[in-house]
Amino acid sequence: MTMRAPLVFVLACFGALAALPLLTGSYGVDLVTKIMVYAIFALSLELLVGAAGLVCFGQAAFFGIGAYAAVLLSPASEAAGLWWLLPVSIVAAALYALAVGALSLRTKGVYFIMVTLAFAQMAYYVVHDTPLGGGTDGIYLYVKPALGSLIDLDGALTLYFFTLASLAATFVFLAVLLRSRFGRALAGIRVNEQRMRATGFSTYPYKLAAFTLSGGIAGLAGFLFALKDGFVNPELMSWHLSGAVLIMIILGGIGHLRGALIGAFAFALLQEFFKSEAIFGAFAKHWHLGLGLAIIACVALLPRGLVGLPAQWRERLVGRSRSAAPQEALNEA
Amino acid sequence: MKPEANGNDAVLLRGRDITRRWGGLVAVDRVSIELERGSVHAVIGTNGAGKSTLINILSGEIPPSGGSVELLGQDVTRWTQPRRARAGLGRSYQRNTIYPTFTVFENCRLAAQARSPRPWAWWQDAQRCEASTGAAREAAAKAGLETFLDRPAGALSHGQKRQLEIAMCLATAPEVLLLDEPLAGMGAEETERMLALLEQLRPGHAILLVEHDMDAVFRIADRITVMVNGCVIASDAPEAIRTNPQVQSAYLGH
Numbered sequence: 001m002t003m004r005a006p007l008v009f010v011l012a013c014f015g016a017l018a019a020l021p022l023l024t025g026s027y028g029v030d031l032v033t034k035i036m037v038y039a040i041f042a043l044s045l046e047l048l049v050g051a052a053g054l055v056c057f058g059q060a061a062f063f064g065i066g067a068y069a070a071v072l073l074s075p076a077s078e079a080a081g082l083w084w085l086l087p088v089s090i091v092a093a094a095l096y097a098l099a100v101g102a103l104s105l106r107t108k109g110v111y112f113i114m115v116t117l118a119f120a121q122m123a124y125y126v127v128h129d130t131p132l133g134g135g136t137d138g139i140y141l142y143v144k145p146a147l148g149s150l151i152d153l154d155g156a157l158t159l160y161f162f163t164l165a166s167l168a169a170t171f172v173f174l175a176v177l178l179r180s181r182f183g184r185a186l187a188g189i190r191v192n193e194q195r196m197r198a199t200g201f202s203t204y205p206y207k208l209a210a211f212t213l214s215g216g217i218a219g220l221a222g223f224l225f226a227l228k229d230g231f232v233n234p235e236l237m238s239w240h241l242s243g244a245v246l247i248m249i250i251l252g253g254i255g256h257l258r259g260a261l262i263g264a265f266a267f268a269l270l271q272e273f274f275k276s277e278a279i280f281g282a283f284a285k286h287w288h289l290g291l292g293l294a295i296i297a298c299v300a301l302l303p304r305g306l307v308g309l310p311a312q313w314r315e316r317l318v319g320r321s322r323s324a325a326p327q328e329a330l331n332e333a
Numbered sequence: 334m335k336p337e338a339n340g341n342d343a344v345l346l347r348g349r350d351i352t353r354r355w356g357g358l359v360a361v362d363r364v365s366i367e368l369e370r371g372s373v374h375a376v377i378g379t380n381g382a383g384k385s386t387l388i389n390i391l392s393g394e395i396p397p398s399g400g401s402v403e404l405l406g407q408d409v410t411r412w413t414q415p416r417r418a419r420a421g422l423g424r425s426y427q428r429n430t431i432y433p434t435f436t437v438f439e440n441c442r443l444a445a446q447a448r449s450p451r452p453w454a455w456w457q458d459a460q461r462c463e464a465s466t467g468a469a470r471e472a473a474a475k476a477g478l479e480t481f482l483d484r485p486a487g488a489l490s491h492g493q494k495r496q497l498e499i500a501m502c503l504a505t506a507p508e509v510l511l512l513d514e515p516l517a518g519m520g521a522e523e524t525e526r527m528l529a530l531l532e533q534l535r536p537g538h539a540i541l542l543v544e545h546d547m548d549a550v551f552r553i554a555d556r557i558t559v560m561v562n563g564c565v566i567a568s569d570a571p572e573a574i575r576t577n578p579q580v581q582s583a584y585l586g587h
Binding site: 176195 | 416
């Protein structure tokens with residue numbers, strides 16, 4: 001009965017996003033573009049945490065590399081070709097992920113978290129302290145890339161729809177990937193890596209491939225972020241952002257792709273809400289406090305994230321009786 | 334009940350002088366063992382005799398401190414566990430090592446997938462991979478789980494989980510089976526069922542059976558190796574083991 005509900009939900013979300021520019025002004029378009037970029041970023045981490053069970057705390061490095069590549073490789077006075085700049089930015093981020101993954105995947109658990117954080121901080125200090133990255137001031141992107149006369153990403157609406165298409169493509173790609181043999185092997189590694197090895201899977205290359213892919217997708221998000229703001233600075237690689245994206249997927253519900261979408265929207269909208277002077281007046285300066293308390297409340301009350309909310313309500317209304325648990329097991333892919 | 338020793342007695346797995354030291358403790362001390370196709374070779378011994386360590390070394394889960402392992406005529410001592418598994422070595426675990434959140438079918442299918450991994454075919458639905466779905470159904474049926482395919486593995490009874498362990502092992506189509514206490518915690522009926530399955534598997538496989546249920550071991554084994562404190566004190570046919578005075582004083586205790 002509810003088998004198809006997630007699909008309907010995702011289609012409705014994308015439909016609403018496609019119609020949104022008709023309903024809102026430039027502020028709304030700009031905000032939702034940013035949230036969609038975060039959603040792509042959150043999806044990249046969901047591939048690692050939700051699918052493969054690898055908690056990476058350095059995801060911002062790949063995001064930042066995608067963003068810096070877009071700005072550094074663009075010519076100063078003319079539009080770069082989107083057809084090469086986009087893939088090159090993604091590959092740059094993926095290559096760094098390959099190197100980081102090759103070393104950090106030799107560790108497990110909390111050590112893995114710390115090693116990925118260390119590599120992200122390394123990238124952060126490279127752009128922060130060397131002439132390459134322009135220091136704390138960052139760098140501006142004066143002319144945005146274009147695809148001939150077909151797509152000019154200088155326009156806010158064009159960028160909006162380009163970001164929406166990128167988000168949809170990422171979502172579909174990951175949904176298909178997780179159903180494939182590769183995706184099932186990642187799920188097996190998450191649940192019981194020892195058994196996977198005993199069965200004949202060399203698990204390290206699988207994890208490294210997932211890590212590299214994830215880095216590439218984070219690079220795509222970073223690339224779009226640089227285009228949206230026309231500006232990059234070292235904060236894009238800071239551990240705050242790595243933490244924020246982790247909170248997004250936890251908030252949305254780990255183990256579901258749509259959880260990353262929901263989490264990105266929930267996180268960004270909560271942030272906007274607590275920053276709003278119209279609602280909080282002078283207290284809006286202390287928005288971190290409100291956001292923090294809201295996140296603590298969400299995690300405490302929704303152990304399965306916002307994705308789990310309908311099931312939680314159903315359980316409260318009709319009781320836990322029915323075959324809720326097996327259903328969970330079947331749907332968890 | 335046991336088949337006559339025939340010409341088909343090729344040694345599929347051979348361990349030579351296998352030793353494993355943990356610091357000053359010698360867990361396995363120069364143990365040599367041979368597994369032949371068509372026979373069940375049981376290893377018995379008290380807790381801590383080194384049986385599980387021996388299986389872990391043979392399957393490649395831990396490296397030996399000394400000695401060598403030969404699989405289907407090749408020296409595999411330095412091979413990783415996944416590589417040995419792909420070459421035809423299957424193992425089951427003493428404690429259930431399944432994927433509890435997956436269905437019984439998916440547990441078997443994922444195991445079978447190791448035989449046709451194709452990880453780059455990212456657009457293909459894993460459930461449509463006929464090589465692995467076919468092998469999974471077959472393995473589940475052999476182990477007597479065909480009616481539980483859609484049940485989450487975590488919801489099975491203990492005995493069924495032991496059957497699933499074997500099914501997952503069979504799904505990879507191994508030639509050598511290393512079974513670590515497959516009868517542990519099973520009721521009488523389940524034990525009979527498992528023994529019948531082993532009987533059925535014996536002709537095509539070389540089976541190493543680590544087991545505490547002595548009645549079962551003496552019924553099914555073609556050869557029994559007795560370990561005490563990491564050393565082999567006897568290795569012979571069941572009748573000879575039963576009357577071996579050294580074994581009686583050290584282990585059987587009667």
